[in-house]
Amino acid sequence: MNIANIGFVLVDGRGVIAFLDHGAGQLLRIPVEKAVSHKFTEIFPGTRILEVFTSGQAIAQEQRFGEAKVRIHYHPININGSIHSVFVLLEHSDPDLGGERLEASQVLNALYEGILDELPLGMAVVNQQGRLVLANNQYCELLGLEPEKILGLPIRDVVPFTRLPEVLRSGERIVDSGFRFREHTLFLSEIPIKHERSTLGGLSKILSKETLAGQNLDDLLERFQLLEGRLHFYKEELQELRRMTSPFDDIVGESAELKRLKQMAKRVARGEANVLITGDSGTGKGLFAQAIHAASPRNSEPFIKINCAAIPENLLESELFGYEEGAFTGAVRGGRPGKFELAQGGTVFLDEIGDMPLPMQAKILRVLQEKEFERVGGTKTLNVDVRILAATHRDLPQMIEQQKFRLDLYYRLAVINIHIPPLRERPEDIKPLVERMLNKLNLKYGLRVNEVAPCVEERLIAYNWPGNVRELENVLEHAFNFLDEGDESIAPEHLPPALLARVSRDCGFGLNEAVAEAESEAIRRALRLAKGNKQEAARLLGIHPSGLYQKLKKYAIET
Numbered sequence: 001m002n003i004a005n006i007g008f009v010l011v012d013g014r015g016v017i018a019f020l021d022h023g024a025g026q027l028l029r030i031p032v033e034k035a036v037s038h039k040f041t042e043i044f045p046g047t048r049i050l051e052v053f054t055s056g057q058a059i060a061q062e063q064r065f066g067e068a069k070v071r072i073h074y075h076p077i078n079i080n081g082s083i084h085s086v087f088v089l090l091e092h093s094d095p096d097l098g099g100e101r102l103e104a105s106q107v108l109n110a111l112y113e114g115i116l117d118e119l120p121l122g123m124a125v126v127n128q129q130g131r132l133v134l135a136n137n138q139y140c141e142l143l144g145l146e147p148e149k150i151l152g153l154p155i156r157d158v159v160p161f162t163r164l165p166e167v168l169r170s171g172e173r174i175v176d177s178g179f180r181f182r183e184h185t186l187f188l189s190e191i192p193i194k195h196e197r198s199t200l201g202g203l204s205k206i207l208s209k210e211t212l213a214g215q216n217l218d219d220l221l222e223r224f225q226l227l228e229g230r231l232h233f234y235k236e237e238l239q240e241l242r243r244m245t246s247p248f249d250d251i252v253g254e255s256a257e258l259k260r261l262k263q264m265a266k267r268v269a270r271g272e273a274n275v276l277i278t279g280d281s282g283t284g285k286g287l288f289a290q291a292i293h294a295a296s297p298r299n300s301e302p303f304i305k306i307n308c309a310a311i312p313e314n315l316l317e318s319e320l321f322g323y324e325e326g327a328f329t330g331a332v333r334g335g336r337p338g339k340f341e342l343a344q345g346g347t348v349f350l351d352e353i354g355d356m357p358l359p360m361q362a363k364i365l366r367v368l369q370e371k372e373f374e375r376v377g378g379t380k381t382l383n384v385d386v387r388i389l390a391a392t393h394r395d396l397p398q399m400i401e402q403q404k405f406r407l408d409l410y411y412r413l414a415v416i417n418i419h420i421p422p423l424r425e426r427p428e429d430i431k432p433l434v435e436r437m438l439n440k441l442n443l444k445y446g447l448r449v450n451e452v453a454p455c456v457e458e459r460l461i462a463y464n465w466p467g468n469v470r471e472l473e474n475v476l477e478h479a480f481n482f483l484d485e486g487d488e489s490i491a492p493e494h495l496p497p498a499l500l501a502r503v504s505r506d507c508g509f510g511l512n513e514a515v516a517e518a519e520s521e522a523i524r525r526a527l528r529l530a531k532g533n534k535q536e537a538a539r540l541l542g543i544h545p546s547g548l549y550q551k552l553k554k555y556a557i558e559t
Contacts, residue, residue, distance in 0.1 A: 247294030282470030301346030327377025354394030
């Protein structure tokens, strides 16, 4: 919670603060020692906690404290029909003050697997900028460091062999299988800490060969058992935190149709029926599938996604159903379980089901009808208990007429059909989507972009978005790459010239001059970033070098 800039308060049945952590004290602008034993309404006059005691329902509100906008969640704790206490969760909702808004469960999920302090293991954590925010005693002892003197420093200045800056840039794990440092042989593992596609920081773990050799194995086994118990506890805590928020919060939009679909999906999530999600590419079919699983009774079991279009046809069967040893050349010893086995008790999401070959459709139909299958090269029948969610951008009824998709499989999959309309049919969703995406991009690029200019918003709404939400995110990221230092708003010249030209052509906005100006400015920016290298500038602009030379001549741009 501290890492996510989240604070919490526990208020007892009399409305008195029983506990308040440091993060909540900072957000409420009050010392912790002065708050405990006081009425919460005295500390926070604008609170809605009395509504919670009266109604017994969880509520949320937003409030400003100075320059910070804080989101407050109230969760009543009912015992024997009466409210025993209220758990109050406070978190920054301003991206420029508190960073990207993250739920506590997301942070816990990103970190709990790295909690290995009970083992003879050195551990250090850095933030996005590569500065140390945590180093345990084992780490400091192995490297001869003093914890109080290194926190806040760039890890590269403190640990000469670290590769965490490289990990933060690439987002990939790095392992070094043994090197000498200060008379120790060390094993190094450095990994990124991620949320979705953003890297929040990095984790460095070092293990001394000498320490490992001196450990009593019975003691080590006991420590592993203790760690396993703690991880089980963290898993239960994670599930509890997830229950406090709606899985559908990540589906952003204000249009009536999207709200209707979310309500429909919430009801569908409670059951066991198979669901077919249709819609154009980039509309968010995967988000709906994840939310349905997270809101279902199966949410503590695996959610396995299979992209039917991305796996070669000759490998698809073994990927789905696994294979036995010796089933084909290259099969690993002992065989390998497939996706359906790994998803036992959970949910299988068949993405791009319309691209599945006909022979494989027959095998999927058997799983849906009989709940059983065999591994490739095997004779033993395996039973499986999974819920099937499927998605496609294709017109399946038309494919059935063309005999490219099985009618019986379609009826098995489409017990419930959720169709997500394209973004051009719900322009009300563009503004909230832009706000959410700006928050993510600010975190990724370390900027403070507060808004898009009003004329940019008009053009975003006027555009027909053939690539839907995914294209909108790409357009905004393109704009971030052409911002100057200190820019806090996205202007027309930051948008892709092709988008401006298409809006002008489709809507008759008369933007020819604006498009020419935007193209010219974009080319100049690209040349500055590429230090005059035309090949690199063309790559940055996403056009062919010959096209760049034509535009240089058209706009009389000298390099």
